[in-house]
Amino acid sequence: MNDYLNIKENKYSNDASASSFGWNFQANAGIFLFLKYIKKANKIKIESALQDIEITLENGYKVFAQAKSAQDFSACKDKKEKFKDAIISLARNPQDNNVLIYISNIPDTIASSDGAFNNKIISYNSCLSKIKEEIDEVFNSVVTYQDNQIKKIDTKMKKETEPKALKKLQSKYADACKLKEKIELFDKNSLFISVIHPYWGDSTNRYSEIEATILEFLSNIVQLSINQSICLKNKLLEHWQNQFSHDSTIKESKIIKNITKETFLWPVIIYSSANILDELSDCLSFQTDSSIDQDVQEIIDAPKTIYHERFEFSNKVLTKFKDYRQTHQGCSSKELNKQFLIHEYHSFTDEFKLLSTDNDIVEYLTKYFMHKIITNNRNIAKVFKGAEVEK
Numbered sequence: 001m002n003d004y005l006n007i008k009e010n011k012y013s014n015d016a017s018a019s020s021f022g023w024n025f026q027a028n029a030g031i032f033l034f035l036k037y038i039k040k041a042n043k044i045k046i047e048s049a050l051q052d053i054e055i056t057l058e059n060g061y062k063v064f065a066q067a068k069s070a071q072d073f074s075a076c077k078d079k080k081e082k083f084k085d086a087i088i089s090l091a092r093n094p095q096d097n098n099v100l101i102y103i104s105n106i107p108d109t110i111a112s113s114d115g116a117f118n119n120k121i122i123s124y125n126s127c128l129s130k131i132k133e134e135i136d137e138v139f140n141s142v143v144t145y146q147d148n149q150i151k152k153i154d155t156k157m158k159k160e161t162e163p164k165a166l167k168k169l170q171s172k173y174a175d176a177c178k179l180k181e182k183i184e185l186f187d188k189n190s191l192f193i194s195v196i197h198p199y200w201g202d203s204t205n206r207y208s209e210i211e212a213t214i215l216e217f218l219s220n221i222v223q224l225s226i227n228q229s230i231c232l233k234n235k236l237l238e239h240w241q242n243q244f245s246h247d248s249t250i251k252e253s254k255i256i257k258n259i260t261k262e263t264f265l266w267p268v269i270i271y272s273s274a275n276i277l278d279e280l281s282d283c284l285s286f287q288t289d290s291s292i293d294q295d296v297q298e299i300i301d302a303p304k305t306i307y308h309e310r311f312e313f314s315n316k317v318l319t320k321f322k323d324y325r326q327t328h329q330g331c332s333s334k335e336l337n338k339q340f341l342i343h344e345y346h347s348f349t350d351e352f353k354l355l356s357t358d359n360d361i362v363e364y365l366t367k368y369f370m371h372k373i374i375t376n377n378r379n380i381a382k383v384f385k386g387a388e389v390e391k
Helices: 017-036 081-090 129-159 163-184 208-221 226-247 261-271 290-301 303-309 311-326 333-351 359-375 377-387
Strands: 041-046 053-057 062-068 099-104 191-195
Touching (some): 017 062, 017 226, 041 226, 041 261, 062 081, 081 099, 081 129, 208 226, 261 311, 261 377, 311 359, 311 377, 333 359, 359 377
Parallel strands (some): 099 191
Antiparallel strands (some): 041 053, 053 062
């Protein structure tokens, strides 16, 4: 309450931008980490039951990340305070064969690091001896803090006479002792540190390194051209930011909480393909006009429409097309695509009937997405191969 009500000045403040900044950093840190681990990753959760960011790897092990940020890190009195909080949180996670990451936007939390953690993920084991010593001191400080918390609870227990309250304190005491033990036994072989820098101010500064990570992924892993990568990065950043921010609001659920690697990567394929409405005119059973073209374009441009280009649906189209091609050998590629749309689109119209009650628009949309998936198969293969997605 005192954060919002300054009693001395008797002024009310409704500025919760620092909290919003924290959620924003968490989502972007999730994008940064998922792209860094994309070849090994299987799925990601933002704000899971176990940690701020939880990435499941293909081998079943986890990456647990505690994301801490400061809207104005230059005003931090003690840059290590957030690292100390993160240690307490990370210590609760299982450590054997897992990766535990402290990720922040605060540069030089470890003063002796001299920017060594900036826009990288560095293991404790890889740190120079002076940096390790400073990290060890932080851990010792956290143990001392936790020991003081235990002593405070113990003092309250000795003064408490009400049985119910005493039982609650005893439970709290036991939990505090267990946590202290976990901190003392923290396996630093599992500890990694990362700083996204710069990450402050407007989007120009704030997202520059996230954009750079996306560009690196597109050009080096997916192997798109640099020009194509530059054209895609802002669309992907916006989509992934919205996706991860939304995921953080979903209560833990095995069905809907996870963002799979396939779901995460699908926009790369969609946004890398060209507009193909003008290629469909001789595949439709009706004559188009500017009005229906506009209606279809508006549906296609809607953010939610990307759902209809997901891996599951695309695989159905590509499997059907493969079978169709085997029974229609001898046709040119262009003629084969056209005949497939004309003769097989009825198999896929159910996917789009919720988007419109107009049969012509449903046909138009169905054939549009079918054609887009077929012609974009090369990009699908690129993304599959680069990110090591199993078909």
